[in-house]
Amino acid sequence: MADIILYKNSSDRRCLNKKLSDPITLDNIKLNTEMSTETFEFDINTQADPFDVDVYNYCYSSWQPGYYYVTFTRVSYRVVHAVATIDPLMTYASSIKKIVATIDRNENEKNGYLLDSQYSAYAYKQVTTKTFPRGMTDDSIILMTIG
Amino acid sequence: MAYYYKQLNAPLWSWVEQGNTLKATLSETNSNTVDGINFTASLYDVYNGGGTMSYTEAPSYFSKIFDEIQPFFILPHAELKRMYAAWESSLDSSLSQEYVDLIKDASYLVLKVNDSMYLHSFIEFSASITDSTAYPYQILYSVRNRWFLSSTNDKTNPDIILEISPEMIVSSFLQGTYFYDKNGKESWDYKFCLYQYPGGTRGLVIVDHCVPPSTGYNVRRYYQCVMAGRWMDIPSVMKQLGSPLAEFDPTFGDESDEGGYGGGSFDDSSDTIGIPTTPSIGISTSGMVNVYKINENDLIGFGSALFPDFVPVEPPTEVGIGETLASICENVISGLNLFTNSQLIQYIIDCHIMPISPPTATKTPIKVGFKVFENNEGNPVMSDYVTYDCGSVSLPEYYQNFLDYTGTQIELFLPFVGFVPIQNEWIQGGSINVQYRFNIIDGSFMAYVIANSSKSRLQDTVVGQYSGNCCVHIPITGQTYSSLMSGLVGGALGGIMPTSANMPTLKASADILGSAVGNATGFGNVQTSGNVQSSNGYSSSSSFLGVRTPYLKITRTVASFPSNYGHENGFPLNVTKTLSNVSGYTQCSRAVLDDITAPDSVKEQIATLLASGIYV
Numbered sequence: 001m002a003d004i005i006l007y008k009n010s011s012d013r014r015c016l017n018k019k020l021s022d023p024i025t026l027d028n029i030k031l032n033t034e035m036s037t038e039t040f041e042f043d044i045n046t047q048a049d050p051f052d053v054d055v056y057n058y059c060y061s062s063w064q065p066g067y068y069y070v071t072f073t074r075v076s077y078r079v080v081h082a083v084a085t086i087d088p089l090m091t092y093a094s095s096i097k098k099i100v101a102t103i104d105r106n107e108n109e110k111n112g113y114l115l116d117s118q119y120s121a122y123a124y125k126q127v128t129t130k131t132f133p134r135g136m137t138d139d140s141i142i143l144m145t146i147g
Numbered sequence: 148m149a150y151y152y153k154q155l156n157a158p159l160w161s162w163v164e165q166g167n168t169l170k171a172t173l174s175e176t177n178s179n180t181v182d183g184i185n186f187t188a189s190l191y192d193v194y195n196g197g198g199t200m201s202y203t204e205a206p207s208y209f210s211k212i213f214d215e216i217q218p219f220f221i222l223p224h225a226e227l228k229r230m231y232a233a234w235e236s237s238l239d240s241s242l243s244q245e246y247v248d249l250i251k252d253a254s255y256l257v258l259k260v261n262d263s264m265y266l267h268s269f270i271e272f273s274a275s276i277t278d279s280t281a282y283p284y285q286i287l288y289s290v291r292n293r294w295f296l297s298s299t300n301d302k303t304n305p306d307i308i309l310e311i312s313p314e315m316i317v318s319s320f321l322q323g324t325y326f327y328d329k330n331g332k333e334s335w336d337y338k339f340c341l342y343q344y345p346g347g348t349r350g351l352v353i354v355d356h357c358v359p360p361s362t363g364y365n366v367r368r369y370y371q372c373v374m375a376g377r378w379m380d381i382p383s384v385m386k387q388l389g390s391p392l393a394e395f396d397p398t399f400g401d402e403s404d405e406g407g408y409g410g411g412s413f414d415d416s417s418d419t420i421g422i423p424t425t426p427s428i429g430i431s432t433s434g435m436v437n438v439y440k441i442n443e444n445d446l447i448g449f450g451s452a453l454f455p456d457f458v459p460v461e462p463p464t465e466v467g468i469g470e471t472l473a474s475i476c477e478n479v480i481s482g483l484n485l486f487t488n489s490q491l492i493q494y495i496i497d498c499h500i501m502p503i504s505p506p507t508a509t510k511t512p513i514k515v516g517f518k519v520f521e522n523n524e525g526n527p528v529m530s531d532y533v534t535y536d537c538g539s540v541s542l543p544e545y546y547q548n549f550l551d552y553t554g555t556q557i558e559l560f561l562p563f564v565g566f567v568p569i570q571n572e573w574i575q576g577g578s579i580n581v582q583y584r585f586n587i588i589d590g591s592f593m594a595y596v597i598a599n600s601s602k603s604r605l606q607d608t609v610v611g612q613y614s615g616n617c618c619v620h621i622p623i624t625g626q627t628y629s630s631l632m633s634g635l636v637g638g639a640l641g642g643i644m645p646t647s648a649n650m651p652t653l654k655a656s657a658d659i660l661g662s663a664v665g666n667a668t669g670f671g672n673v674q675t676s677g678n679v680q681s682s683n684g685y686s687s688s689s690s691f692l693g694v695r696t697p698y699l700k701i702t703r704t705v706a707s708f709p710s711n712y713g714h715e716n717g718f719p720l721n722v723t724k725t726l727s728n729v730s731g732y733t734q735c736s737r738a739v740l741d742d743i744t745a746p747d748s749v750k751e752q753i754a755t756l757l758a759s760g761i762y763v
Contacts, residue, residue, distance in 0.1 A: 015762040037746050088752045089761060092743055096753065097727040097763070101738035103720045105760070107731025110718030112548030118716050121554070122705035132581055133538030135696025136502040136562060141446055141621070142587055143439045143525055144496040147514045 004029045004042065006070070009058035016089050016096060018067070020058060024051060035063055038086045047078045059084055066091040420608045422534075422582055422595045429531030430588050436496065437514055438587065439525025440507045446498070446621075449513055449523040453488055491515045492623065497589075499618040502562075502695060505533045505587045531588050537697050539580040539599075545703060551575050554704030561594045561697055563617040563690040569596070569699070572603035573610050580607075581697045590618025619688050717760065726763055734760040 007020035032041040040061070044053060059070045061084065068084035075081045089096065103109075431438040441449070494516035507526035512519050544551040557569040561581065573579060577600030585592045596611035709715075717732040726733065736758040740750045 012762060014756065014760060037749060086749060086752075088745070088749050089756060092745055092749070092753060095743040095745075096757075097725070098742060099726050099735075099738050099740065099757075100723060101726065101735040101757070102723045103726075103729055103733055103735050105717030105732070105734040106720045106729050107713045107717050107733070109720050109722070109729065110713070111720055111722070112546075112718070113552070114719035114721055115549050115553060116719050119550075119712075120707040122707060124705065126701075126703040126705050128701045128703070129698050130540045130542065130701065131696055131698040132540055134535075135537065135694075136535060136583065136617075137695050138502070138504040140501050140504040141441050141443065141498065142501055142505075142528065142618075143441050143446070143449070143498045143513070144588065145437045145439075145513065145515045146435060146494045146496060147437060147516045147518075 003027055003062040005060040005062075006053075006056040007058040007060065008056055009069075013069075013087070014089070016093050018058065018087070018090050022055075024056070031063070032081075035061075037064060037066070039084060040068075041081065041083050043075070044072075044080045044082060045078055046080055053080050053082075058087070418608075419606050422584065422597065422609055425530070425532040425534070425584065431528050431531050436588075438528040438531075439513060440505060440528055441513075441525040445523065445525055449520065449525075452520050452523050453491065453515075455485070455488070487518070491518060495623055498621040498623055499590055500621065500691070501585065501587060501590060501618055502691065503533055503535050503583075503585055505585075506530065528587055531586055533585045533587060535583045535585065537581040537583065539578045540574075540699055541578040542574045542576070542699070542701070544576045546706065550704055550706055554706070556702045558700045558702075559596065559697060560694065560700065561596075561613055562693065562695045563592065563615045564594055564613045566700070567596075567611065567613060570610075573598035573600055573605060574699075576600060576602050577605070579699075585617070590616045592617055617690060619691050730763050732760055733763045734758065 004026040006024045006026065007018075008022045009018045009020055011018040026044065029042045029044070032043060034040075046053065053072045056072075057070060059068050059082075060066070061068060067087045067090035069087055070082050070084045073081045073083075430436050506529045508529060510524040510526050512521045513523045513525050514520070542557075545555070552571045552575065555571055555575075557571060557574065558566045559569045559579070559581070560566050569579065573596075577598065579599070580597040582595045582597065583592050584595070592615055594613045594615070595609050596613075598605040598608055598610045712718075714732055717734050726735075734757070738754060738757045740753060743750060743753065745753070
């Protein structure tokens with residue numbers, strides 16, 4: 001048996017910390033399969049817990065503390081089957097933040113002089129000219145003799 | 148200046164022995180007073196929010212840092228924008244629009260300081276100017292070819308923006324701030340700002356406020372950096388800086404970087420390789436050869452004197468023998484004169500047109516062989532060699548990022564030579580100067596390309612030299628003309644960069660021309676005259692019809708960076724950091740997940756996500 005908190009997640013899956021809202025706690029949920037760290041399944045009796053499951057896409061499990069993406073399939077009028085798959089980013093967010101790594105790319109900090117292979121360029125190129133201040137236009141005639 | 152520099156031989160910091168290393172203790176209390184000037188040296192632990200810290204490093208480490216402090220001060224446009232963004236929230240609404248515009252439009256400022264500049268103190272740059280009200284300072288900006296001085300703390304006064312001339316601040320002092328990554332040279336940009344202490348008078352200013360505010364740090368950016376300031380002698384700065392640069396509005400990228408793993412010598416010094424001195428011996432000063440600069444009228448007069456019309460005197464028919472003999476003598480003398488002049492041709496070496504005017508002495512009669520043409524004068528040329536400076540062109544970085552180097556091709560058009568390639572490192576963010584040195588005698592020249600660039604560390608260094616010939620010969624005899632044509636053909640074949648594709652064509656032309664003029668010397672015998680020296684295959688004669696002013700042709704990639712580019716793709720960074728110290732889109736492909744207690748399959752998921760990009 002496990003306690004499940006369902007959430008509405010509005011964040012991109014790539015976000016380390018998700019924006020969660022409208023939590024609903026489901027007590028004593030019986031897991032259909034033996035719970036693993038990565039995925040588990042459970043059924044919700046919507047008659048016993050009347051709410052619109054379709055607006056929820058995320059959950060927290062107290063059984064093995066972690067955050068999971070959840071998808072629902074209505075099995076019958078009363079029962080909704082849920083499949084939860086781990087969100088490794090949110091679950092291990094605090095550990096991930098402690099990682100010391102070489103940051104290849106970042107949104108707010110950059111080194112503009114490193115090659116960026118992802119930029120796009122126009123098909124044409126800009127051609128400009130800059131002239132030097134002085135040219136050689138003071139012509140003169142040179143005569144050379146021996147004597 | 149040398150006086151104050153000498154005074155700084157006094158120690159500004161102390162060393163404490165600690166095992167095998169020395170501990171450098173630098174603090175704001177570690178001051179040194181010289182002639183009433185309080186020199187302060189401090190090293191701050193910015194990461195911990197200020198205060199003095201001690202680094203345990205070998206003395207050579209610090210000395211290396213100070214040795215490597217280059218006398219360049221750069222405040223990029225993007226940095227100004229970032230400063231403005233940092234200030235914007237802390238400034239009240241009375242901030243003048245003029246000031247806002249100044250910050251937004253300011254280009255970068257580059258100052259070169261000569262070696263006599265001395266280290267004054269370490270100073271932190273505050274991201275919040277509201278903290279600095281007790282320390283009124285001003286910042287010098289270069290904006291679109293104009294100078295501005297702003298008092299950044301006096302935000303209630305709308306006239307704080309002053310457009311100034313260099314002369315207005317020649318008696319002032321500015322202090323620069325230098326940021327240097329403690330961890331060697333790993334991805335750190337230089338940020339400089341210039342401060343003027345109002346009323347500061349050299350030798351009287353007591354600098355006792357180089358204390359960083361305790362708040363307002365951007366610890367992420369200034370983590371473990373060594374900051375150093377220098378007093379700068381503004382007249383020297385302005386003199387070396389020259390005119391402020393016209394600047395484009397960069398749209399992406401702003402940071403400079405150095406490479407390396409930290410074990411190298413990082414010897415960035417670069418010697419100046421200037422153009423050589425002119426040879427001391429020349430033909431024009433040999434005493435055997437007369438070299439004249441003449442104008443068109445002089446040439447016409449000389450030609451008439453050299454080749455007078457021969458009109459035979461008709462023998463008189465109704466006079467005596469005396470008149471007849473006189474007539475015959477007159478004809479003989481006239482004929483002898485013509486014969487003499489015809490023999491003088493061999494003493495005329497050359498007559499040609501040069502695109503520059505050599506320095507000359509006052510006019511003297513032209514001497515040819517044994518004869519002096521009293522009525523025909525020319526200006527004797529003083530030296531065989533003439534140096535002509537075409538001036539310099541500055542090229543600020545357009546993008547201020549990698550595209551200025553990998554996406555930009557620069558060609559330099561050199562008159563009488565053609566287009567030659569220019570490496571971006573020679574000029575980007577710097578300037579390039581072109582000087583010609585002509586040999587008046589034979590029309591040959593050497594074009595010097597002299598580079599100045601802070602990125603490449605080039606200082607007034609000749610990075611390219613191209614030879615050629617630019618004179619157009621004036622035929623004095625038929626033989627001169629045939630030599631001219633043979634020289635033209637031979638020169639074309641001996642040009643700097645004839646391609647293999649056009650060789651057969653040139654050879655064919657040479658055969659035709661060689662045959663037509665019947666030149667006994669053959670086209671292989673390249674004459675000094677008419678020699679084609681052009682990388683683009685111009686003859687010296689045709690080059691006279693070409694552009695006579697050097698110019699740069701810059702071909703740039705037109706980059707397309709959507710406004711959301713950074714959020715969706717991130718920008719290249721390549722810096723080792725703790726992920727908690729970064730924000731937004733982040734990508735790291737080689738993260739080590741030792742300290743995460745999770746099944747391997749989950750770790751793999753995390754590694755994959757980090758490599759493909761997450762939002763922190």
